[in-house]
Amino acid sequence: MQQRTPIEEQIDLPFVESLRISFQSLKIRFGRSIITTAGITLGIAFLVSVWTNNEIGVALQESGRQSTINTFEETTEQGISTKDIWLIVMSLIVCVVGIANSMLMAVTERFREIGTMKCLGALDGFVVRLFLLESGFQGFSGALIGALIGTLGAVLLGLKDYGLDLFFYFPLLPAQPENGPMQLGVIIVILLGCILGMILAVIGSSFPAWRAAKLPPAEAMRTEV
Amino acid sequence: MADIVVKTEDVVKEYRMGSNILRALDGINIEIERGEYISLMGPSGSGKSTLFNMIGALDRPTEGQVYIDGQNMSQLSQRQIAAFRCHRVGYIFQSYNLLHVRSAHGNVTLPMIFAGISERERNERAEKLLDMVGLGDRMYHLPDELSGGQRQRVAIARALANDPSIILADEPTANLDTITGREIIDLIKRLNNEQGVTVISATHDLKMLDVSDRIVDIRDGLVERIRNRDEIDIEVGEVGGEGE
Numbered sequence: 001m002q003q004r005t006p007i008e009e010q011i012d013l014p015f016v017e018s019l020r021i022s023f024q025s026l027k028i029r030f031g032r033s034i035i036t037t038a039g040i041t042l043g044i045a046f047l048v049s050v051w052t053n054n055e056i057g058v059a060l061q062e063s064g065r066q067s068t069i070n071t072f073e074e075t076t077e078q079g080i081s082t083k084d085i086w087l088i089v090m091s092l093i094v095c096v097v098g099i100a101n102s103m104l105m106a107v108t109e110r111f112r113e114i115g116t117m118k119c120l121g122a123l124d125g126f127v128v129r130l131f132l133l134e135s136g137f138q139g140f141s142g143a144l145i146g147a148l149i150g151t152l153g154a155v156l157l158g159l160k161d162y163g164l165d166l167f168f169y170f171p172l173l174p175a176q177p178e179n180g181p182m183q184l185g186v187i188i189v190i191l192l193g194c195i196l197g198m199i200l201a202v203i204g205s206s207f208p209a210w211r212a213a214k215l216p217p218a219e220a221m222r223t224e225v
Numbered sequence: 226m227a228d229i230v231v232k233t234e235d236v237v238k239e240y241r242m243g244s245n246i247l248r249a250l251d252g253i254n255i256e257i258e259r260g261e262y263i264s265l266m267g268p269s270g271s272g273k274s275t276l277f278n279m280i281g282a283l284d285r286p287t288e289g290q291v292y293i294d295g296q297n298m299s300q301l302s303q304r305q306i307a308a309f310r311c312h313r314v315g316y317i318f319q320s321y322n323l324l325h326v327r328s329a330h331g332n333v334t335l336p337m338i339f340a341g342i343s344e345r346e347r348n349e350r351a352e353k354l355l356d357m358v359g360l361g362d363r364m365y366h367l368p369d370e371l372s373g374g375q376r377q378r379v380a381i382a383r384a385l386a387n388d389p390s391i392i393l394a395d396e397p398t399a400n401l402d403t404i405t406g407r408e409i410i411d412l413i414k415r416l417n418n419e420q421g422v423t424v425i426s427a428t429h430d431l432k433m434l435d436v437s438d439r440i441v442d443i444r445d446g447l448v449e450r451i452r453n454r455d456e457i458d459i460e461v462g463e464v465g466g467e468g469e
Protein backbone atom coordinates (compact mmCIF):
# COMPACT_ATOMS: atom_id res chain seq x y z
CA MET A 1 0.00 0.00 0.00
CA GLN A 2 1.27 3.47 -0.83
CA GLN A 3 2.29 5.54 2.12
CA ARG A 4 3.02 9.24 2.09
CA THR A 5 4.73 9.26 -1.24
CA PRO A 6 4.10 12.47 -3.17
CA ILE A 7 1.30 12.19 -5.69
CA GLU A 8 2.66 11.39 -9.13
CA GLU A 9 1.53 12.77 -12.50
CA GLN A 10 -0.99 10.76 -14.49
CA ILE A 11 0.46 9.18 -17.62
CA ASP A 12 -0.89 9.51 -21.15
CA LEU A 13 -2.51 6.42 -22.58
CA PRO A 14 -0.81 4.80 -25.58
CA PHE A 15 -2.71 5.54 -28.79
CA VAL A 16 -3.54 1.88 -29.41
CA GLU A 17 -5.29 1.66 -26.05
CA SER A 18 -7.45 4.67 -26.90
CA LEU A 19 -8.19 3.17 -30.29
CA ARG A 20 -9.16 -0.13 -28.72
CA ILE A 21 -11.43 1.46 -26.14
CA SER A 22 -13.18 3.61 -28.75
CA PHE A 23 -13.80 0.70 -31.11
CA GLN A 24 -15.08 -1.48 -28.33
CA SER A 25 -17.40 1.30 -27.31
CA LEU A 26 -18.71 1.64 -30.88
CA LYS A 27 -19.14 -2.10 -31.20
CA ILE A 28 -21.06 -2.66 -27.98
CA ARG A 29 -23.47 0.20 -28.51
CA PHE A 30 -23.73 -0.80 -32.15
CA GLY A 31 -27.43 0.02 -32.42
CA ARG A 32 -26.97 3.47 -30.96
CA SER A 33 -23.85 4.06 -33.08
CA ILE A 34 -25.83 3.21 -36.19
CA ILE A 35 -28.50 5.77 -35.34
CA THR A 36 -25.90 8.50 -34.80
CA THR A 37 -24.11 7.50 -37.99
CA ALA A 38 -27.43 7.52 -39.85
CA GLY A 39 -27.84 11.15 -38.83
CA ILE A 40 -24.58 11.94 -40.58
CA THR A 41 -25.48 9.79 -43.59
CA LEU A 42 -28.78 11.59 -44.01
CA GLY A 43 -27.28 15.06 -43.85
CA ILE A 44 -24.53 14.28 -46.34
CA ALA A 45 -26.85 12.33 -48.66
CA PHE A 46 -29.12 15.34 -48.88
CA LEU A 47 -26.30 17.78 -49.50
CA VAL A 48 -24.51 15.61 -52.07
CA SER A 49 -27.70 14.81 -53.97
CA VAL A 50 -28.62 18.47 -54.32
CA TRP A 51 -25.08 19.40 -55.26
CA THR A 52 -24.57 16.57 -57.74
CA ASN A 53 -27.96 17.23 -59.23
CA ASN A 54 -26.83 20.76 -59.82
CA GLU A 55 -23.54 19.63 -61.36
CA ILE A 56 -25.44 17.35 -63.71
CA GLY A 57 -27.84 20.11 -64.65
CA VAL A 58 -25.02 22.51 -65.46
CA ALA A 59 -23.02 19.89 -67.37
CA LEU A 60 -25.89 18.88 -69.57
CA GLN A 61 -26.86 22.43 -70.19
CA GLU A 62 -23.27 23.19 -71.20
CA SER A 63 -23.50 20.33 -73.62
CA GLY A 64 -26.47 22.04 -75.23
CA ARG A 65 -29.00 19.45 -74.14
CA GLN A 66 -32.26 20.55 -72.75
CA SER A 67 -34.02 18.84 -69.97
CA THR A 68 -37.05 16.95 -71.21
CA ILE A 69 -38.96 18.94 -68.71
CA ASN A 70 -37.59 22.44 -69.06
CA THR A 71 -36.45 23.60 -65.66
CA PHE A 72 -33.99 26.19 -66.74
CA GLU A 73 -36.08 29.26 -67.39
CA GLU A 74 -34.42 31.13 -64.58
CA THR A 75 -30.93 30.06 -65.47
CA THR A 76 -28.50 32.94 -65.52
CA GLU A 77 -25.78 33.57 -68.05
CA GLN A 78 -23.37 31.65 -65.81
CA GLY A 79 -25.55 28.59 -65.91
CA ILE A 80 -26.24 28.36 -62.22
CA SER A 81 -29.50 29.69 -60.92
CA THR A 82 -30.10 31.53 -57.68
CA LYS A 83 -32.62 28.83 -56.88
CA ASP A 84 -29.87 26.23 -57.10
CA ILE A 85 -27.56 28.24 -54.88
CA TRP A 86 -30.38 28.66 -52.42
CA LEU A 87 -31.02 24.93 -52.45
CA ILE A 88 -27.38 24.08 -51.89
CA VAL A 89 -27.03 26.56 -49.05
CA MET A 90 -30.21 25.24 -47.45
CA SER A 91 -29.08 21.65 -47.72
CA LEU A 92 -25.73 22.63 -46.24
CA ILE A 93 -27.48 24.21 -43.26
CA VAL A 94 -29.73 21.18 -42.79
CA CYS A 95 -26.65 18.98 -42.95
CA VAL A 96 -24.67 21.02 -40.39
CA VAL A 97 -27.56 21.30 -37.95
CA GLY A 98 -28.55 17.64 -38.34
CA ILE A 99 -25.07 16.31 -37.72
CA ALA A 100 -24.30 18.70 -34.88
CA ASN A 101 -27.55 17.64 -33.24
CA SER A 102 -26.94 13.91 -33.51
CA MET A 103 -23.43 14.24 -32.17
CA LEU A 104 -24.52 16.49 -29.32
CA MET A 105 -27.18 13.99 -28.28
CA ALA A 106 -24.74 11.12 -28.47
CA VAL A 107 -22.32 12.94 -26.17
CA THR A 108 -24.90 14.27 -23.73
CA GLU A 109 -26.25 10.84 -22.96
CA ARG A 110 -22.71 9.81 -22.03
CA PHE A 111 -21.93 12.51 -19.47
CA ARG A 112 -22.19 9.98 -16.68
CA GLU A 113 -19.75 7.69 -18.44
CA ILE A 114 -17.34 10.60 -18.85
CA GLY A 115 -17.56 11.44 -15.14
CA THR A 116 -17.05 7.79 -14.22
CA MET A 117 -13.99 7.47 -16.44
CA LYS A 118 -12.51 10.53 -14.77
CA CYS A 119 -13.08 8.91 -11.35
CA LEU A 120 -11.01 5.98 -12.56
CA GLY A 121 -8.14 8.23 -13.57
CA ALA A 122 -8.93 9.39 -17.11
CA LEU A 123 -7.32 12.66 -18.16
CA ASP A 124 -9.51 15.28 -19.86
CA GLY A 125 -7.43 14.80 -22.98
CA PHE A 126 -8.17 11.09 -23.06
CA VAL A 127 -11.91 11.72 -22.93
CA VAL A 128 -11.67 14.16 -25.81
CA ARG A 129 -9.48 11.79 -27.81
CA LEU A 130 -11.94 8.96 -27.27
CA PHE A 131 -14.79 11.01 -28.71
CA LEU A 132 -12.56 12.30 -31.49
CA LEU A 133 -11.76 8.77 -32.59
CA GLU A 134 -15.31 7.50 -32.30
CA SER A 135 -16.82 10.44 -34.12
CA GLY A 136 -14.09 10.51 -36.75
CA PHE A 137 -14.83 6.93 -37.63
CA GLN A 138 -18.59 7.44 -37.53
CA GLY A 139 -18.25 10.66 -39.49
CA PHE A 140 -16.19 9.12 -42.24
CA SER A 141 -18.21 5.95 -42.70
CA GLY A 142 -21.53 7.77 -42.34
CA ALA A 143 -20.54 10.49 -44.78
CA LEU A 144 -19.15 8.05 -47.35
CA ILE A 145 -22.37 6.05 -47.38
CA GLY A 146 -24.35 9.29 -47.46
CA ALA A 147 -22.34 10.65 -50.37
CA LEU A 148 -22.86 7.45 -52.36
CA ILE A 149 -26.58 7.41 -51.64
CA GLY A 150 -26.80 11.10 -52.55
CA THR A 151 -24.98 10.55 -55.83
CA LEU A 152 -27.19 7.60 -56.69
CA GLY A 153 -30.25 9.72 -55.99
CA ALA A 154 -28.98 12.52 -58.21
CA VAL A 155 -28.16 10.07 -61.00
CA LEU A 156 -31.65 8.58 -60.87
CA LEU A 157 -33.15 12.06 -60.99
CA GLY A 158 -30.84 12.93 -63.89
CA LEU A 159 -31.88 9.81 -65.77
CA LYS A 160 -35.48 10.83 -65.41
CA ASP A 161 -34.74 14.33 -66.72
CA TYR A 162 -32.18 13.67 -69.41
CA GLY A 163 -32.40 10.00 -70.22
CA LEU A 164 -29.26 8.14 -71.23
CA ASP A 165 -27.64 11.37 -72.45
CA LEU A 166 -26.71 11.76 -68.83
CA PHE A 167 -23.96 9.22 -69.16
CA PHE A 168 -22.35 10.86 -72.19
CA TYR A 169 -21.98 14.15 -70.45
CA PHE A 170 -21.71 12.91 -66.89
CA PRO A 171 -19.63 15.47 -64.95
CA LEU A 172 -17.36 12.96 -63.24
CA LEU A 173 -14.18 15.06 -63.29
CA PRO A 174 -13.58 18.75 -62.72
CA ALA A 175 -14.03 20.85 -65.83
CA GLN A 176 -13.67 24.48 -66.79
CA PRO A 177 -16.02 25.27 -69.67
CA GLU A 178 -15.14 28.33 -71.78
CA ASN A 179 -18.10 30.46 -70.89
CA GLY A 180 -19.47 28.74 -67.81
CA PRO A 181 -18.75 28.36 -64.15
CA MET A 182 -16.06 26.04 -62.90
CA GLN A 183 -17.45 22.55 -62.44
CA LEU A 184 -16.14 20.47 -59.58
CA GLY A 185 -17.28 17.14 -60.90
CA VAL A 186 -19.01 14.39 -58.98
CA ILE A 187 -15.86 12.77 -57.62
CA ILE A 188 -14.81 16.00 -55.94
CA VAL A 189 -18.33 16.54 -54.63
CA ILE A 190 -18.30 13.08 -53.05
CA LEU A 191 -14.88 13.74 -51.56
CA LEU A 192 -15.94 17.12 -50.19
CA GLY A 193 -19.08 15.53 -48.76
CA CYS A 194 -16.99 12.93 -46.92
CA ILE A 195 -14.57 15.49 -45.57
CA LEU A 196 -17.37 17.81 -44.52
CA GLY A 197 -19.27 14.99 -42.80
CA MET A 198 -16.20 13.91 -40.93
CA ILE A 199 -15.25 17.42 -39.86
CA LEU A 200 -18.79 18.19 -38.72
CA ALA A 201 -19.04 14.92 -36.79
CA VAL A 202 -15.68 15.44 -35.11
CA ILE A 203 -16.40 19.05 -34.15
CA GLY A 204 -19.97 18.25 -33.16
CA SER A 205 -18.74 15.52 -30.85
CA SER A 206 -15.43 16.74 -29.46
CA PHE A 207 -16.65 20.17 -28.54
CA PRO A 208 -19.37 18.92 -26.15
CA ALA A 209 -17.04 16.10 -25.03
CA TRP A 210 -14.38 18.68 -24.22
CA ARG A 211 -16.87 20.69 -22.22
CA ALA A 212 -18.01 17.58 -20.35
CA ALA A 213 -14.43 16.51 -19.71
CA LYS A 214 -13.70 19.92 -18.14
CA LEU A 215 -16.52 19.47 -15.63
CA PRO A 216 -15.66 18.11 -12.21
CA PRO A 217 -16.66 14.41 -12.25
CA ALA A 218 -19.29 15.02 -9.58
CA GLU A 219 -21.11 17.39 -11.95
CA ALA A 220 -20.77 15.15 -14.97
CA MET A 221 -22.14 12.17 -13.07
CA ARG A 222 -25.14 14.10 -11.81
CA THR A 223 -26.41 14.66 -15.30
CA GLU A 224 -29.40 12.44 -15.94
CA VAL A 225 -30.66 12.19 -19.49
CA MET B 226 1.33 9.63 16.76
CA ALA B 227 -1.79 9.01 14.75
CA ASP B 228 -1.43 8.55 11.03
CA ILE B 229 -3.95 10.97 9.55
CA VAL B 230 -4.96 10.00 6.03
CA VAL B 231 -7.77 12.51 5.45
CA LYS B 232 -8.08 15.91 6.99
CA THR B 233 -10.56 18.64 6.11
CA GLU B 234 -10.16 22.23 7.25
CA ASP B 235 -13.25 24.43 7.34
CA VAL B 236 -14.56 22.94 4.12
CA VAL B 237 -17.42 24.94 2.67
CA LYS B 238 -19.29 24.06 -0.49
CA GLU B 239 -21.84 26.35 -1.99
CA TYR B 240 -24.00 25.61 -4.98
CA ARG B 241 -25.22 28.51 -7.02
CA MET B 242 -28.65 28.09 -8.53
CA GLY B 243 -29.66 31.24 -10.33
CA SER B 244 -29.52 33.99 -7.72
CA ASN B 245 -29.81 31.53 -4.82
CA ILE B 246 -26.79 30.18 -3.03
CA LEU B 247 -27.17 26.86 -1.26
CA ARG B 248 -24.59 26.12 1.41
CA ALA B 249 -24.33 22.33 1.27
CA LEU B 250 -21.26 22.19 3.55
CA ASP B 251 -20.86 24.84 6.19
CA GLY B 252 -17.32 24.39 7.55
CA ILE B 253 -16.44 20.73 7.98
CA ASN B 254 -13.45 19.75 10.12
CA ILE B 255 -12.65 16.08 10.38
CA GLU B 256 -9.57 13.94 10.69
CA ILE B 257 -9.55 10.32 9.66
CA GLU B 258 -6.82 7.88 10.62
CA ARG B 259 -5.31 5.31 8.34
CA GLY B 260 -7.16 2.01 8.51
CA GLU B 261 -10.31 3.43 10.07
CA TYR B 262 -13.82 2.54 9.02
CA ILE B 263 -15.80 5.78 9.12
CA SER B 264 -19.48 6.18 8.47
CA LEU B 265 -20.91 9.54 7.50
CA MET B 266 -24.46 9.45 8.78
CA GLY B 267 -27.21 11.93 8.25
CA PRO B 268 -30.58 12.46 6.67
CA SER B 269 -30.99 12.90 2.95
CA GLY B 270 -29.77 16.32 1.84
CA SER B 271 -27.51 16.82 4.85
CA GLY B 272 -24.38 17.04 2.68
CA LYS B 273 -22.92 13.50 2.80
CA SER B 274 -22.43 13.15 -0.94
CA THR B 275 -21.04 16.66 -1.16
CA LEU B 276 -18.43 15.82 1.46
CA PHE B 277 -17.74 12.53 -0.33
CA ASN B 278 -17.03 14.52 -3.51
CA MET B 279 -14.68 16.89 -1.69
CA ILE B 280 -12.65 14.11 -0.08
CA GLY B 281 -12.49 12.15 -3.34
CA ALA B 282 -11.42 15.16 -5.44
CA LEU B 283 -14.55 14.81 -7.55
CA ASP B 284 -15.35 18.47 -6.99
CA ARG B 285 -13.62 21.49 -5.47
CA PRO B 286 -14.62 23.09 -2.17
CA THR B 287 -15.74 26.71 -2.31
CA GLU B 288 -13.61 27.44 0.75
CA GLY B 289 -11.32 25.46 3.01
CA GLN B 290 -8.79 22.75 2.39
CA VAL B 291 -8.73 19.01 2.03
CA TYR B 292 -5.51 17.14 2.84
CA ILE B 293 -4.97 13.55 1.80
CA ASP B 294 -1.80 11.86 3.01
CA GLY B 295 -0.67 15.31 4.04
CA GLN B 296 -1.09 16.68 0.52
CA ASN B 297 -3.17 19.80 0.05
CA MET B 298 -5.52 18.78 -2.74
CA SER B 299 -6.02 22.34 -4.01
CA GLN B 300 -2.34 22.50 -4.93
CA LEU B 301 -2.36 19.50 -7.25
CA SER B 302 -2.14 19.79 -11.02
CA GLN B 303 -4.75 18.23 -13.31
CA ARG B 304 -2.47 15.30 -13.96
CA GLN B 305 -1.83 14.78 -10.28
CA ILE B 306 -5.54 14.83 -9.53
CA ALA B 307 -6.14 12.21 -12.23
CA ALA B 308 -3.34 10.08 -10.78
CA PHE B 309 -4.78 10.57 -7.30
CA ARG B 310 -8.20 9.32 -8.42
CA CYS B 311 -6.57 6.47 -10.27
CA HIS B 312 -4.20 5.20 -7.56
CA ARG B 313 -5.18 6.46 -4.17
CA VAL B 314 -8.97 6.19 -4.04
CA GLY B 315 -11.51 3.53 -4.92
CA TYR B 316 -15.02 4.91 -5.40
CA ILE B 317 -18.21 2.99 -4.78
CA PHE B 318 -21.51 4.64 -5.63
CA GLN B 319 -25.12 4.03 -4.77
CA SER B 320 -25.97 3.52 -8.43
CA TYR B 321 -22.81 1.46 -9.12
CA ASN B 322 -21.68 3.71 -12.01
CA LEU B 323 -20.33 0.83 -14.05
CA LEU B 324 -19.55 1.48 -17.69
CA HIS B 325 -22.32 -0.45 -19.37
CA VAL B 326 -20.31 -0.94 -22.56
CA ARG B 327 -17.65 -2.91 -20.69
CA SER B 328 -17.97 -6.35 -19.10
CA ALA B 329 -17.35 -6.87 -15.39
CA HIS B 330 -13.79 -7.75 -16.33
CA GLY B 331 -13.52 -4.68 -18.61
CA ASN B 332 -14.73 -2.41 -15.83
CA VAL B 333 -12.13 -3.76 -13.44
CA THR B 334 -9.29 -3.46 -15.95
CA LEU B 335 -10.05 0.15 -16.97
CA PRO B 336 -8.41 1.87 -13.98
CA MET B 337 -5.41 -0.37 -14.55
CA ILE B 338 -5.27 0.67 -18.22
CA PHE B 339 -5.21 4.29 -17.03
CA ALA B 340 -2.43 3.36 -14.62
CA GLY B 341 -0.35 1.93 -17.47
CA ILE B 342 -0.30 -1.65 -16.19
CA SER B 343 0.54 -4.32 -18.77
CA GLU B 344 -2.27 -6.31 -20.32
CA ARG B 345 -1.18 -9.61 -18.83
CA GLU B 346 -0.85 -8.22 -15.37
CA ARG B 347 -4.19 -6.45 -15.43
CA ASN B 348 -6.03 -9.51 -16.70
CA GLU B 349 -4.55 -11.58 -13.92
CA ARG B 350 -5.40 -9.00 -11.31
CA ALA B 351 -8.94 -8.46 -12.59
CA GLU B 352 -9.58 -12.20 -12.41
CA LYS B 353 -8.20 -12.36 -8.91
CA LEU B 354 -10.32 -9.42 -7.74
CA LEU B 355 -13.51 -10.69 -9.35
CA ASP B 356 -12.89 -14.09 -7.79
CA MET B 357 -12.46 -12.44 -4.43
CA VAL B 358 -15.81 -10.62 -4.64
CA GLY B 359 -17.47 -13.87 -5.70
CA LEU B 360 -17.95 -13.18 -9.39
CA GLY B 361 -15.42 -15.65 -10.78
CA ASP B 362 -18.09 -17.21 -12.97
CA ARG B 363 -19.59 -13.95 -14.25
CA MET B 364 -16.45 -12.11 -15.38
CA TYR B 365 -17.41 -11.49 -18.97
CA HIS B 366 -21.02 -10.51 -18.35
CA LEU B 367 -22.08 -6.97 -19.12
CA PRO B 368 -23.41 -4.98 -16.13
CA ASP B 369 -26.91 -5.16 -17.62
CA GLU B 370 -26.76 -8.93 -17.23
CA LEU B 371 -25.99 -8.76 -13.51
CA SER B 372 -28.14 -8.22 -10.41
CA GLY B 373 -27.79 -5.12 -8.24
CA GLY B 374 -25.69 -6.93 -5.67
CA GLN B 375 -23.45 -8.39 -8.36
CA ARG B 376 -23.00 -4.97 -9.94
CA GLN B 377 -21.95 -3.51 -6.63
CA ARG B 378 -19.44 -6.36 -6.28
CA VAL B 379 -17.99 -5.43 -9.67
CA ALA B 380 -17.77 -1.83 -8.49
CA ILE B 381 -15.92 -2.97 -5.36
CA ALA B 382 -13.49 -5.06 -7.41
CA ARG B 383 -12.97 -2.06 -9.70
CA ALA B 384 -12.41 0.24 -6.72
CA LEU B 385 -9.62 -2.07 -5.56
CA ALA B 386 -7.94 -2.35 -8.96
CA ASN B 387 -4.99 -0.08 -8.26
CA ASP B 388 -4.64 -0.99 -4.60
CA PRO B 389 -5.98 2.30 -3.18
CA SER B 390 -5.36 3.45 0.36
CA ILE B 391 -8.90 4.84 0.69
CA ILE B 392 -12.26 3.37 -0.24
CA LEU B 393 -14.97 6.01 -0.59
CA ALA B 394 -18.46 4.60 -0.64
CA ASP B 395 -21.57 6.74 -1.12
CA GLU B 396 -24.60 4.84 0.18
CA PRO B 397 -23.37 1.57 -1.34
CA THR B 398 -26.33 -0.40 -0.01
CA ALA B 399 -29.13 2.06 -0.71
CA ASN B 400 -30.31 0.30 -3.87
CA LEU B 401 -30.01 -3.20 -2.43
CA ASP B 402 -32.27 -5.41 -0.33
CA THR B 403 -31.35 -6.02 3.33
CA ILE B 404 -29.56 -9.32 2.84
CA THR B 405 -27.57 -8.22 -0.21
CA GLY B 406 -26.77 -4.95 1.56
CA ARG B 407 -25.45 -6.90 4.53
CA GLU B 408 -23.21 -8.96 2.22
CA ILE B 409 -21.81 -5.83 0.61
CA ILE B 410 -21.10 -4.26 4.01
CA ASP B 411 -19.38 -7.44 5.16
CA LEU B 412 -17.28 -7.47 2.02
CA ILE B 413 -16.18 -3.86 2.52
CA LYS B 414 -15.49 -4.53 6.20
CA ARG B 415 -13.37 -7.54 5.25
CA LEU B 416 -11.22 -5.36 2.98
CA ASN B 417 -10.87 -2.91 5.82
CA ASN B 418 -9.74 -5.65 8.21
CA GLU B 419 -7.59 -7.74 5.90
CA GLN B 420 -5.99 -5.09 3.71
CA GLY B 421 -6.00 -2.19 6.10
CA VAL B 422 -7.70 0.08 3.56
CA THR B 423 -9.34 3.16 5.07
CA VAL B 424 -13.10 3.12 4.45
CA ILE B 425 -15.22 6.26 4.38
CA SER B 426 -18.81 5.49 3.73
CA ALA B 427 -21.83 7.77 3.55
CA THR B 428 -24.94 5.98 4.64
CA HIS B 429 -28.18 6.07 6.50
CA ASP B 430 -28.20 2.32 6.75
CA LEU B 431 -28.18 1.28 10.42
CA LYS B 432 -26.48 -1.98 9.48
CA MET B 433 -23.37 0.11 8.87
CA LEU B 434 -23.24 1.15 12.53
CA ASP B 435 -21.74 -1.97 14.03
CA VAL B 436 -18.88 -2.26 11.53
CA SER B 437 -17.82 1.38 11.93
CA ASP B 438 -14.93 2.51 14.06
CA ARG B 439 -16.41 5.97 14.23
CA ILE B 440 -19.60 7.59 13.05
CA VAL B 441 -19.66 11.17 11.90
CA ASP B 442 -23.16 12.59 12.12
CA ILE B 443 -23.75 15.25 9.51
CA ARG B 444 -26.65 17.65 9.66
CA ASP B 445 -27.26 20.69 7.49
CA GLY B 446 -23.71 20.69 6.23
CA LEU B 447 -22.15 20.58 9.69
CA VAL B 448 -20.59 17.85 11.81
CA GLU B 449 -23.17 17.38 14.54
CA ARG B 450 -21.15 14.90 16.59
CA ILE B 451 -18.61 12.14 16.25
CA ARG B 452 -19.27 8.87 18.03
CA ASN B 453 -16.65 6.27 18.85
CA ARG B 454 -16.78 2.52 18.69
CA ASP B 455 -17.67 2.04 22.39
CA GLU B 456 -20.55 4.51 22.24
CA ILE B 457 -21.79 2.83 19.11
CA ASP B 458 -21.92 -0.65 20.65
CA ILE B 459 -24.44 0.50 23.20
CA GLU B 460 -26.66 2.08 20.58
CA VAL B 461 -26.49 -0.93 18.29
CA GLY B 462 -27.77 -2.93 21.24
CA GLU B 463 -30.67 -0.52 21.52
CA VAL B 464 -31.39 -0.62 17.81
CA GLY B 465 -31.18 -4.41 17.83
CA GLY B 466 -33.52 -4.54 20.83
CA GLU B 467 -36.13 -2.39 19.17
CA GLY B 468 -35.92 -4.38 15.95
CA GLU B 469 -35.69 -2.84 12.50
Ligand SMILES: Nc1ncnc2c1ncn2[C@@H]1O[C@H](COP(=O)(O)OP(=O)(O)O)[C@@H](O)[C@H]1O
Pocket residue numbers: 222240241242247248249267268269270271272273274275276
Ligand atom coordinates in the same frame (compact mmCIF):
# COMPACT_ATOMS: atom_id res chain seq x y z
N1 LIG C 1 -24.74 19.97 -7.90
C1 LIG C 1 -25.62 20.52 -7.04
N2 LIG C 1 -26.26 21.65 -7.37
C2 LIG C 1 -27.12 22.22 -6.51
N3 LIG C 1 -27.42 21.73 -5.29
C3 LIG C 1 -26.83 20.60 -4.90
C4 LIG C 1 -25.90 19.92 -5.76
N4 LIG C 1 -25.47 18.83 -5.11
C5 LIG C 1 -26.09 18.81 -3.92
N5 LIG C 1 -26.91 19.88 -3.78
C6 LIG C 1 -27.70 20.22 -2.60
O1 LIG C 1 -26.85 20.21 -1.49
C7 LIG C 1 -27.46 19.63 -0.37
C8 LIG C 1 -26.67 18.44 0.12
O2 LIG C 1 -26.78 17.41 -0.85
P1 LIG C 1 -26.05 16.01 -0.73
O3 LIG C 1 -24.64 16.23 -0.38
O4 LIG C 1 -26.32 15.27 -1.98
O5 LIG C 1 -26.82 15.34 0.49
P2 LIG C 1 -26.88 13.81 0.93
O6 LIG C 1 -25.89 13.05 0.14
O7 LIG C 1 -26.57 13.85 2.40
O8 LIG C 1 -28.26 13.35 0.70
C9 LIG C 1 -28.88 19.28 -0.81
O9 LIG C 1 -29.73 20.32 -0.41
C10 LIG C 1 -28.76 19.20 -2.29
O10 LIG C 1 -29.98 19.52 -2.90
Ligand SMILES: [Mg+2]
Pocket residue numbers: 273274275395396
Ligand atom coordinates in the same frame (compact mmCIF):
# COMPACT_ATOMS: atom_id res chain seq x y z
MG1 LIG D 1 -26.18 11.45 -1.15
